[in-house]
Amino acid sequence: MKTILIVDDEPRTREGVRKTLEAWSSGQYRIETAASGVEALAWLQNNEVNLLITDVRMPEIGGLELVEKLNEMPHPPVVIVISGHPEFDYAQKALQFGVVEYLLKPLDKTKLVRAVELALKRKDDIYRIERMEKLIDPKLMETVQQEKVYSTQVREALQYLDEHLHESISMRDIADQLHMNASYFSVLFKEQTGLTYSEYVTRRRVQRAKELLVSTRLSIAEIAEQVGYQTAKYFVKVFRALENVSPGQYRQNVMTTEERIQ
Known part of the structure; x- marks a missing residue:
C-alpha cells in the first residue's frame, strides 16, 4: 500500500x-x-x-x-x-x-x-x-542513440532482428535477406553499431528476456523459447554471463525492488 x-x-x-x-x-x-x-x-x-x-x-x-x-x-x-x-x-x-x-x-x-x-x-x-x-542494456542504448547515422542496410537488419528474435537467425541469414555479402555485412555491422553481430543478438535477446521476466509470469523455459534459445539451460548460461545472476534471481530481485519502492 x-x-x-x-x-x-x-x-x-x-x-x-x-x-x-x-x-x-x-x-x-x-x-x-x-x-x-x-x-x-x-x-x-x-x-x-x-x-x-x-x-x-x-x-x-x-x-x-x-x-x-x-x-x-x-x-x-x-x-x-x-x-x-x-x-x-x-x-x-x-x-x-x-x-x-x-x-x-x-x-x-x-x-x-x-x-x-x-x-x-x-x-x-x-x-x-x-x-x-534497470532493464536497459547500456551498450544497446548506445546503438539506439547512434541509429540516425546507420546505413539503410544496418537499420533494416536491426528491424528484421527485432521482428524475428524468437527464431534462430545467423549472420548469413540476415546478409541473404539484405542481398549482401556476409563478410561485408559483418564488417559494416560492427563498424556502425560498435558490436559484432553475435554480441548484438545476444544482448538483444537478453534484453527481451528481461522485459518478459518483469512483465509476464512465463516460465524460464517459455521465455528462453520466445527469445530464440532452443534450451532453457543454454539460455540461463548466456543470461548469467551478461547479468551475473540467473533469470529466476533477476526476476526475484526486480519484484522485490518493486515492492520496496511502491
Whole structure:
C-alpha cells in the first residue's frame, strides 16, 4: 500500500488534511501524520513514503530543509508544500527541490486532492523510468542513440532482428535477406553499431528476456523459447554471463525492488 505522510505543526491543518485524504482514498492509501520535521525524520528512518505533504514554517526543521534531507535518499518521495504565506523565495526554492505543488492556506479541498493525484502520478512516472533504466542494456542504448547515422542496410537488419528474435537467425541469414555479402555485412555491422553481430543478438535477446521476466509470469523455459534459445539451460548460461545472476534471481530481485519502492 502506498503511503502519504502529512507534516504540519498545526494540529487543525494536519488533521484536516488527513481526514480529507482518508475520505478521498477510501482506504487505498496509508495516511500518516507527523507534528514536526524532527518527528517526520524519525518516522522515515523505519518507513518509506511515496508522497510527502509538508508545511514550510515549522520549529527546528522547516519544510524545505526536510525536503532537502529527503532528496539525499535513494528513492525520495514526491512533495507538496503548504504555507500560510505566499512568499516568493519559499516557492522558488521549493521548485528548485522538485516540489510538485505549492499550496496556500487555508487549503481548498478540491485543489488539495487534485495536487495529490498529480503528485502520485508523477511518482508512478518516476518509478517507471527507474524500472526501465534497470532493464536497459547500456551498450544497446548506445546503438539506439547512434541509429540516425546507420546505413539503410544496418537499420533494416536491426528491424528484421527485432521482428524475428524468437527464431534462430545467423549472420548469413540476415546478409541473404539484405542481398549482401556476409563478410561485408559483418564488417559494416560492427563498424556502425560498435558490436559484432553475435554480441548484438545476444544482448538483444537478453534484453527481451528481461522485459518478459518483469512483465509476464512465463516460465524460464517459455521465455528462453520466445527469445530464440532452443534450451532453457543454454539460455540461463548466456543470461548469467551478461547479468551475473540467473533469470529466476533477476526476476526475484526486480519484484522485490518493486515492492520496496511502491
